[in-house]
Amino acid sequence: MDRPYLLFLGDVADQLAAKTAQGVVHWRRDWCFGQLRLPGCAADLGIEDVTIDQAKAAGVRTLLVGVANSGGFLPDHWVETITGAMAAGMDVASGLHVRLEDVPAIAEAAQRHGSRLFDVRHPTRTFETGKGIKREGLRLLTVGTDCSVGKMYTSLALEQELKQRGRKATFRATGQTGIFIAGEGVSVDAVVADFISGSVEWLSPANDPDHWDLIEGQGSLFHPAFAGVSLGLLHGAQPDAIVLCHEPTRTYMRGLKHQPLPDLRACLEANLEAARLTNPDVRAVGVSVNTSLVGKDARGALIADIEAELGLPTVDPFVEGVGRIVDAL
Amino acid sequence: MDRPYLLFLGDVADQLAAKTAQGVVHWRRDWCFGQLRLPGCAADLGIEDVTIDQAKAAGVRTLLVGVANSGGFLPDHWVETITGAMAAGMDVASGLHVRLEDVPAIAEAAQRHGSRLFDVRHPTRTFETGKGIKREGLRLLTVGTDCSVGKMYTSLALEQELKQRGRKATFRATGQTGIFIAGEGVSVDAVVADFISGSVEWLSPANDPDHWDLIEGQGSLFHPAFAGVSLGLLHGAQPDAIVLCHEPTRTYMRGLKHQPLPDLRACLEANLEAARLTNPDVRAVGVSVNTSLVGKDARGALIADIEAELGLPTVDPFVEGVGRIVDAL
Numbered sequence: 227m228d229r230p231y232l233l234f235l236g237d238v239a240d241q242l243a244a245k246t247a248q249g250v251v252h253w254r255r256d257w258c259f260g261q262l263r264l265p266g267c268a269a270d271l272g273i274e275d276v277t278i279d280q281a282k283a284a285g286v287r288t289l290l291v292g293v294a295n296s297g298g299f300l301p302d303h304w305v306e307t308i309t310g311a312m313a314a315g316m317d318v319a320s321g322l323h324v325r326l327e328d329v330p331a332i333a334e335a336a337q338r339h340g341s342r343l344f345d346v347r348h349p350t351r352t353f354e355t356g357k358g359i360k361r362e363g364l365r366l367l368t369v370g371t372d373c374s375v376g377k378m379y380t381s382l383a384l385e386q387e388l389k390q391r392g393r394k395a396t397f398r399a400t401g402q403t404g405i406f407i408a409g410e411g412v413s414v415d416a417v418v419a420d421f422i423s424g425s426v427e428w429l430s431p432a433n434d435p436d437h438w439d440l441i442e443g444q445g446s447l448f449h450p451a452f453a454g455v456s457l458g459l460l461h462g463a464q465p466d467a468i469v470l471c472h473e474p475t476r477t478y479m480r481g482l483k484h485q486p487l488p489d490l491r492a493c494l495e496a497n498l499e500a501a502r503l504t505n506p507d508v509r510a511v512g513v514s515v516n517t518s519l520v521g522k523d524a525r526g527a528l529i530a531d532i533e534a535e536l537g538l539p540t541v542d543p544f545v546e547g548v549g550r551i552v553d554a555l
Numbered sequence: 556m557d558r559p560y561l562l563f564l565g566d567v568a569d570q571l572a573a574k575t576a577q578g579v580v581h582w583r584r585d586w587c588f589g590q591l592r593l594p595g596c597a598a599d600l601g602i603e604d605v606t607i608d609q610a611k612a613a614g615v616r617t618l619l620v621g622v623a624n625s626g627g628f629l630p631d632h633w634v635e636t637i638t639g640a641m642a643a644g645m646d647v648a649s650g651l652h653v654r655l656e657d658v659p660a661i662a663e664a665a666q667r668h669g670s671r672l673f674d675v676r677h678p679t680r681t682f683e684t685g686k687g688i689k690r691e692g693l694r695l696l697t698v699g700t701d702c703s704v705g706k707m708y709t710s711l712a713l714e715q716e717l718k719q720r721g722r723k724a725t726f727r728a729t730g731q732t733g734i735f736i737a738g739e740g741v742s743v744d745a746v747v748a749d750f751i752s753g754s755v756e757w758l759s760p761a762n763d764p765d766h767w768d769l770i771e772g773q774g775s776l777f778h779p780a781f782a783g784v785s786l787g788l789l790h791g792a793q794p795d796a797i798v799l800c801h802e803p804t805r806t807y808m809r810g811l812k813h814q815p816l817p818d819l820r821a822c823l824e825a826n827l828e829a830a831r832l833t834n835p836d837v838r839a840v841g842v843s844v845n846t847s848l849v850g851k852d853a854r855g856a857l858i859a860d861i862e863a864e865l866g867l868p869t870v871d872p873f874v875e876g877v878g879r880i881v882d883a884l
Contacts, residue, residue, distance in 0.1 A: 358779025358814055419751050420744040422783040447786075450687025450833050454751040454787025461779045485687055496828075504779050 227319050227344055227409045228287035229257040232278070232311065233271060236304045237264040238293050244269035246321050247292030249403045253382050257409075259286045262307065269293070278307070282314040288344075291320040292406060298323025309335035319344035321402040346405040347413050349425070356423030356462050358504045363433030366555070367465035368443040368514070369497045371487050373452065373480040375473040376543070377443040378404050380514040383543040384469070385440045387552045394437040398430050400459065404442045414444055415455050422458025430463060438555075441465070447496050448488040449479050457500055464504045467511040469551060470494050470536075474528055475519040491536060512551030513540040556648050556673055556738045557616035559588040561607070561640065562600060565633045566593040567622050573598035575650050576621030578732045582711050586738075588615045591636065598622070607636070611643040617673075620649040621735060627652025629661075638664035648673035650731040675734040676742050678754070685752030685791050687833045692762030695884070696794035697772040697843070698826045700816050702781065702809040704802040705872070706772040707733050709843040712872040713798070714769045716881045723766040727759050729788065733771045743773055744784045751787025759792060767884075770794070776825050777817040778808050786829055793833045796840040798880060799823050799865075803857055804848040820865060841880030842869040 233247045241248075251258050251271045260276030263269070276284075289311035295301070300322055308318055308326075312335045320326050326343040327333045336343050344350075366384060368377040381397055381404075388395035397404070399411030417425045430439040441463045445452030472490060479485040488496075494510055501508040513532055517525040525542070533540035539550040562576045570577075580587050580600045589605030592598075605613075618640035624630070629651055637647055637655075641664045649655050655672040656662045665672050673679075695713060697706040710726055710733075717724035726733070728740025746754045759768040770792045774781030801819060808814040817825075823839055830837040842861055846854040854871070862869035868879040 355810075356780035358811055415747075415749040417748050418744075419746050419748050419784045419787070420781065422748050423780055448832060450790045451685035451752055452749065453790055453829075453832070454783040454785075455748045456783075457776075457786045458748070458783025461782055481684075482687055499825075500782075503777060503782070 228317065229409065230259040230284070230286050231257055231288050231290045232259055232276065232281040232286045232316070233261045234289050234291050234307060235261055235263045235267050235269050235271070235293055236295070236301065237266040238269050238295065241269045243293050243295065244271065246294060246403045246406060247271055247290065250290065250292055250406045253407045259284050264304070264307070278310050278314050281316070286316060288317045288319050290406060291318065291322060295322060300324050300329055305329060305331050308332055312336060312339040312341040315339070317342040317344065319346060319406065321346050321406065323347060346402045347416055349412060349417050353417065353421040353425040353428050355420060356427055356458070358461065360464060360505065361427070361430070361432040362435055363437045363439060365430055365439045365441060365463055365465045366467040366469065366511070367441045367460065367463040368469050368471050369456070369460065370443055370446045370471040371448065371490065371493050372446050372473065372476055373449060375471045375476070376514055376516040377471045380469055380471050380543050380548065381440040381442045382407065383548045384552065387548050388438055391552065394434060396437070396439055398439050398441045400426070400429070400442045400444050414459055415452065419454065422455060423462030426459050426462025443471070446479070446488070446493070447500065448493060450482065450485060460497065460501050461504045465501055465508055466505060467509060467555060468497055468501060469512045469514055470497070470510065471514045471516070473516045473519070490532065494536060510538055511554045512548070513538050514548070514551070515540060515542050517542045517545065557646065558586040558738065559613070559615050560586050560617050560619045561588055561605065561610040561615045561645065562590045563618050563620050563636060564590055564592045564596050564598050564600070564622055565624070565630065566595040567598050567624065570598045572622050572624065573600065575623060575732045575735060576600055576619065578707070579619065579621055579735045582736045588613050593633070593636065607639050607643050610645070615645060617646045617648050619735060620647065620651060624651060629653050629658055634658060634660050637661055641665060641668040641670040644668070646671040646673065648675060648735065650675050650735065652676060675731045676745055678741060678746050682746065682750040682754040682757050684749060685756055685787070687752075687790065689793060689834065690756070690759070690761040691764055692766045692768065694759055694768045694770060694792055694794045695796040695798065695840070696770045696789065696792040697798050697800050698785070698789065699772055699775045699800040700777065700819065700822050701775050701802065701805055702778060704800045704805070705843055705845040706800045709798055709800050709872050709877065710769040710771045711736065712877045713881065716877050717767055720881065723763060725766070725768055727768050727770040729755070729758070729771045729773050743788055744781065748783065751784060752791030755788050755791025772800070775808070775817070775822070776829065777822060779811065779814060789826065789830050790833050794830055794837055795834060796838060796884060797826055797830060798841045798843055799826070799839065800843045800845070802845045802848070819861065823865060839867055840883045841877070842867050843877070843880070844869060844871050846871045846874065
């Protein structure tokens, strides 16, 4: 996807619905020319409100529909803005469940204006099955005790820290928000099951021996719904290093009130054991804890406890950054 | 898929290409009215050659394209036979990679004659994500050291043995040959990654407390390409019992000359450990060894060695049957 982006929020009802667009602004502020909101929009990215004409004049290349709409559909009254962006020469990228090309007015406008449509939830290409052959270059994968515990954030923080230290590093996106942030990637959970690991081999190809891929993990080996995705991702990534991500206030697996969270050490060991199939030299290099729901007084002791238990540098990347994990790399 | 079946072999070049149809004849002889072969066909299922008219008169309901064609496509000169079967009132089921509905003449004939088209490699419905909630009924899953080591054969042999003993048992198919044999099922490796375990929960729903589902495993937790499928299948199956399947002459994982086979005990333990996530009471009940490539003199000692090593009833289901494993159930 070409940049700069114009972030379209429609008229979503709350800030949470714009979480994807917010992630793009947080990590790629300089790719974002402005936001475009319809009357009644309750979300605000804290960047300039602009029109399609202003965006066109500034050379914006892609209109990004970075909202999660309840039900994933595209409201009819958003279509005019989207076709207007194409008339102004932009491509359109969407993270909605519905495919842009399945909306007739959008497909027709794309044809007429020669615009490209990116539906980042849906893989647009086929993959080979995984080979498991070691590729040159270094790879780090974030793994988790559960879904939504900070794997993408941690991967991006590691990329940033490595780059600031002058190291070669590339964030590799495996989910929709990550794909907007990277400008490319694979929605691994939407790939046909036979090709999970193959798609990740494609996503993180051979590279310079001193280049780090920071691969965004998905799900958890201990999530009854998504562990297959997590294992295929782990095998395809062939990680040299893994970072365990955790949200300490979570008492059950996301969406499954009967399923307890795994023990941290058991989770780490299971990931290392499975990873050895395609990289016998894999090692754990750190723990990333999302303490946003932990009281200020409690968080220091909590992180110290985990660090003592697992013997690994433990940080909240949002609070103290990931410098200590990069030191361990 | 309704039965009886008429098995269409086209003009395939060797017996191996008709392996799927052979499996159907082996396990469901009474569902198979006959075979239909074009001039030059080199495969023979050992059942009567019949015409479409004879099949129609006998009440055949489904023409089954049970061959693996190199490349998976459908030769043009097979189309006339397939549309002829539809004109005679039959549905058509295919295990080819190409979808029947993507062949215009076939799609058009299906429309005209009101025939149903089954592409068993491609799931025709959507699934929910896995829930991991325990379902009533008993489940056995065959797991393997590798792909193609006898998981389907073992599952079917177990179903047969249980039924002969008057027990309630249902084979649950997860691959194309199995789906023809069961008349229904899910090609699990073709499901979108997010829904692997959910599709298996759907495939083996709650049942009588004394009813056994015999679920066909796929791949191996130790295959770098397909372990994600195997793990999702394991979690969705929630097995009470697993049977480990093995082919002792295999020296590397199917298709990957650099990847050694796992140790039997390590493979069994990894499957049990992962299965405990959705069924803490899972246990191993037997080992199924395909000794077809082992010399007659060597096979007895080989099976005895495995039995001694793992402490589980060990059989070649093709030679001595699975009675000892069912005893252990």
